Amino acid sequence: MSIEVTRLYALLLLPLLIGFLYYTTRKYKVKNKKGKSVLITRIIIFLLLTLALCDISLKINLKENSTIYLLDLSDSAKEFKGEGEKLISEAIENSPRGDKSAVIAFGENTAVEQFLTKNRNFKDATAIPTKTATNIENALNTALGIFDNQGGKRIVLITDGEENEGDMIKAVPSLKEQNVALKVYKINKQKQDEVYVEDLKIPENINLGEEFSIVVKIQSNVKTSGKLSLFSGREKKGEQQVEIERGTNTFVFKDKQLSGGFKDYKVSLSADKDTETKNNEYIAYTNVRAKSKVLLIEGKPGDAGGLESLLKASYVDYKKITPISAPRSLNELNEYKAVITCNVHKEDLSKEFLDNIEPYVKDYAGGFIATGGEDAYALGEYKDTALEKILPVNMDMKGKKEIPEISIVMVIDHSGSMSAGDGISKLNLAKEAATKAIDNLRTTDDVGVIAFDDSYDFVVKMQKANDKNAIKKSIGSIGDGGGTSIYPALEEAYKAQKESKAKIKHIILLTDGQDEFHEYDDLVKKLNDDKITLSTVAVGEDSDRRMLGILAEDSKGRSYYTDTNTDIPRIFAKEIFLSTKVYLNNRTFVPKITGNHSVLKNVVEDGKMPNLFGYVGTSKKDKAINVLSSDEDDPILSLWQYGLGKTVAWTSDMSGKWSGEFLTWNKNLQLWRNIVDYAITNYDGDNSLKITQEGNYAKIEYTLKDGEKAGKVTGVYNSSQGEKGDFNLDEVEPGKYETKVKLKDFDFYNFNVRKEVNGSVESSKSSALAMQYSKEYKILQNNENLEGLVNDAEGSFIKSAEDIFKGKIKNEASKTNLTTLFTILAMLLFLIDVAYRRLNIDLSKVFKKLGLVKLKSKFRKRSEKQFELKKAKNKGKPTNENSKKIINKAKVNLESDNRQDSKEDSMKKESIEVNKEQKKIVKKESSKSKNTLDTKALLKKKQDRNGREV
Structure with missing residues (x-):
């Protein structure tokens, strides 16, 4: 045990205390008991405050030590895991009794396997750190944070020393400051071909x-x-x-x-x-x-004919491709300033294109223009896809043209011939088509499915399409059948639709065969009378295409023929929208100018526009701008900004079928120049963007020109494998912004950083980073750093568990600061002093009442007699009778006093018992007297009361 005084100079106040004591006693000549008590109390208070100022601590050396084991589980040391666990287990089991142990697994980060405990059992490490890097500095700092402040400290580092993140040497000052004994077990790996x-x-x-x-x-x-x-x-x-x-x-x-x-x-x-x-x-x-380039995606040959001519005339550098060749990565998309689709069906585009088109527009300022046709917008299944998300129009009709409830019955041939097909049967494609049609229905719509061969069965009875999974499951249960009998199944579909209360009623018939029965006139009349439409799909050369075509035409529906099986699902999905008669608009009208925008600059002369002959129905989104509308106020040309990019929706076509007069209009070239210029956003300025790799992090540095200020600098990143994220940059010096982003995979990453002022993007910059594999997988020989750590920290290398506990370890003492104790005692004495002086409390009476005076007197007398006995014994062995008498007398007196004390205690107890009995008797008599009737007193009270009444 030792005492530590932090502010030793405060002891200089003690001479002042001695001088004050001397001066007070000489000048005031304090003689009475009260004055002496006050003086002594104040001297003690002054002394306690002086000791509190000294900041005194009591240090008690403890024998228990703490050992923390750091086990390297990075990939470069993964083969040593079992041996490392065995070393730790043996060391903990044989550690000195009372010692505490902890285990930490580490790689790039740390994972605490076991906190400090006296438990002597350890089997294996189950904690899993990130293994793709080795950071010894981080592991050492984690261990230093786990130690408590009692006993000695020891770290056992088990590693190959091949650190590729952090710097272990930086931990040396902290190791020395905490008196940590460092032991290093270096893993000796076998040389392998690498x-x-x-x-x-x-x-x-x-x-x-x-x-x-x-x-x-x-x-x-x-x-x-x-x-x-x-x-x-x-x-x-x-x-x-x-x-x-x-x-x-x-x-x-x-x-x-x-x-x-x-x-x-x-x-x-x-x-x-x-x-x-x-x-x-x-x-x-x-x-x-390279010069800015535009990508043109043409759905079918000729769909982009009119637009291609306009691009050539405008000297726009473009590349025309088919949907199947569309870019599949964000990096490929970023080669182009804008992408234009001409009557492209969603099914013809790859999933990768659809996954990347949104970040291309939103985060990397790409432009997107969609033009119409019978395979675009709702008819091209854009609903609930990334295409609908980025375009300024909805696929569903809204407002006064919102679609009422629909009732659909699908009549599907499952005869034996439907099981044929190249690779996949026609029946399976029909079931897939029905399933797709279900996806395009709303929960308020009705649906039914009839499967037929030479008989029919209502596979899905008429119901609301609110449990789509159950309906799809029933459709999937349709199996192969026998012959072909169309009329009975079609008649059953009519009966079901007649009972429906939906506003729009439609039947879809699919078959690959022929029916001997051709008398459908009465059924067609019933369909027309009840306003039920019928569309037919003829599959393969054996189908009765002529009869099915007439049946659809007479029933106000559409007929399809397909000898390519892949068309069947698309036909069914499109039929859901076509049945409403609001999506496909084939009529002549003059577009109305409904918005004043820069795309109409130098285009409109006296408000005159050429005719259009058709378009696909859509509805404008809330924040979009409608520039041109149809005669029924449906969008024809709409646009908006989506994130950093801009998108445009032209709902008519560019093949000439609907837009023939527009393509020959002398202002059409200027219109499309304006549209393309609008879509191509140029945010690039003189700002610089630098991205470098630091370990598993990307370091982003963005510098504004001339040290200008930004309200906010943010960014996004995307990998070729689909990893994405966003980040904020911090200003590290005027006009310079930095941050670090942790990346997961070895991959190619695109980055975009943008400067915002008052919530608006003023400029942005794109760059890239090729994220390499971790240095963990390189052939490293960092033995010099590990040896430097051991030397600088005054540690040692070990070869076995026994070496861990060899050598001295600096024992960290348990320290208790006494400043608070001294302060509290001084305050208590001060309060006693105030009470003693102000309230004139006689402490002797207080002590007497508490029995402390008698106790003090008794203790003093006994002490004096014990002292006399001890003094007599110390004179040496008695040599005469006189000295023996003195000793005997002292013993007798002491025994007499003990008996007297015992007798007094006994008498005191008896007195207390007697007093209790007397009190009981008095209480009992008093109770009796209360219960006895005092007639004299009652008579007197009555006389007094009568006198008051008179």
Whole structure:
């Protein structure tokens, strides 16, 4: 135990205390008992306050120590896990009794397996840290935060020392400050054959069509053969069979790019002798400088004919492709300033295109223009897709043209011939078509499904389409049947629709055969009388196309023939919308100008516009701008800003079927120049964007020109595999903003950073990052850092569990600060002093009442007699009778006093008992007297009362 005084200079106040004591006693000559008590109390208060100012702590050395085991579970040390667990288990089991132990697993981060405890059992590590990096600095700092402030501290670090994040040397000052004994068990890994791609060098910027070199650097600790493959996006650019020597190897590819934008490259290595494959790929990118380009996607040949002519006349650099060739990655989309679709059905576009079109517009300022036709908008199944989300129009009709309740009955042939088909049967396609049609119904709509062969069955009885999964399950249960009998099934569908209360009633008939019965006139009349429409789908050459066509025409429906099975699902989905007669509008009208916008600049002369002959029905979104409308106020040309980008909806076509007069109008060229210019947003300024990799993080640096200020700087990122996120940048100096974003995968990432002022985006910048595999998978030999840590921290390397507890460990004492105690005592004495002086409390009477005076006197007398006895004994062995008499007398007196004390205590107890008995008797007599009638007193009270009444 020891005492620690932090402010020793405060003890200089003690001479003042002594001087004050001397001066007071000499000047005031305090003689009475009260004055002496006040003086002594104040001296003690002054002394306690002085001690409180000294900041005194009491330190008690403890024998228990704490040991924290840090186990490296990163991928570079993964094979040592079992051996490391065995070492820790043995060490904890044999640790000194009373010691505490903790276990922390680490890689890139830490995972506490066991907090400090005296439990001596440890089997294996179940905590799982991130294994793709090694950060020893972070592990040491975590351990330092877990230690308590009692006993000695010891850290046992079990690692290969190959740190690739953080800097373990930075933890040395903290280790020394806390007197931590560091023990390091270095993992000695067996040498394995290892080959990896260390670097891929590409020029940062290249010109369109320019040939450039791609340099691949490979490291190896073994001589072997292998194959190098080079890819750019989905395209394979080259392949080489290579001989790899020990050390550094360099190989070169050549390439050129014919389109602009960021181009990612990936090299892949396959070696005959190799252990770790995670380091066999490397990514890089280059920026191809090219003129702004527009992508034109044509649904069917001729659908983009009119628009293509306009683009050529406007000298717009464009590329025309089919839907199946549409870009499948965000990086491919970012090659273009805008994308235009001409009568493109959703089913013809890839899922990857639909997944990336929204971030392309919203986050990377891409433009999107959709033009109409019978395969676009609602008829192209845009509803509830990314296309509907980014366009300024809804696929559902709203307001006065909102669709009333619909009732649909699907009549499906499941005869034996329907089981035929190339790869997939016609019946399965029919069931898929019915399922798709269900998706386009609302929960308020009615639906029924009849399956027929030579008889029929109501597979889905008429019901609301609110349980779509159950309806689809029933449709899926339709099996193969026998012959073909159409009329009875069709008649049953009519009966079901006649009972329906829906405003729109429609039947869809699908068959691949022929029916011997051809007398449908009475059924057609019934359908027309009850305003029920019928559409037919003839599948294959064996179907009765003529009869089915007449039946649909007479029943005010549409007839389809398909010999390509893939058309069947699309037909059914489209029929749901066509049955309403509001989506497909074939009529002549003059568009109305409903909004004043820059796209009409130099276009309108005296308010005159040419005719249109049709369009697809949509409804305007709330924040969109309607520039042109139909004669029924449906949108023809609508536009809006979506995120950073802008989108345009032209609901008529561009093939000439509906827009023939528009395409020959002398102002149409200016109109479409304005539309394309509007869609192509240019936010690029003189601001700079730099993105670099730091470990598993992307460091983003955004610098504004001339140190200008921004209200807010934000950004987004997207990987080629679909990972995405957003972030905010912090201003680190005037006009410079930075942040770090943790990325999960080895991949190519697109970034966009934008500057906002008053909530409006003023400028933005795009860039990219090729995120490489972690340095964890490189051949590293960081032994120097580990040895430096041990030397600087005055630690030691160990080879076994027994070495952990060898050597001295600085014992951290338990420290208790006494400042608060001294302060509280001083305050209590001060209150007693005030009470003693102000309230004239006689402390002797208080003590006497509490029995403390007698106790003090008794204690003093006994002490005096014990002292006399001790004094007599200390004179030595008695040599005469006189000394023996003195000792005996002292013993007798002491025994007599003890008996007297005992007798007094006994008498006191008896006195207390007697007093209790007397009190009981008095109480009893008093009670009796109360119960006895006092007639004299009652008579007197009565006389007094009579006198008052008189």
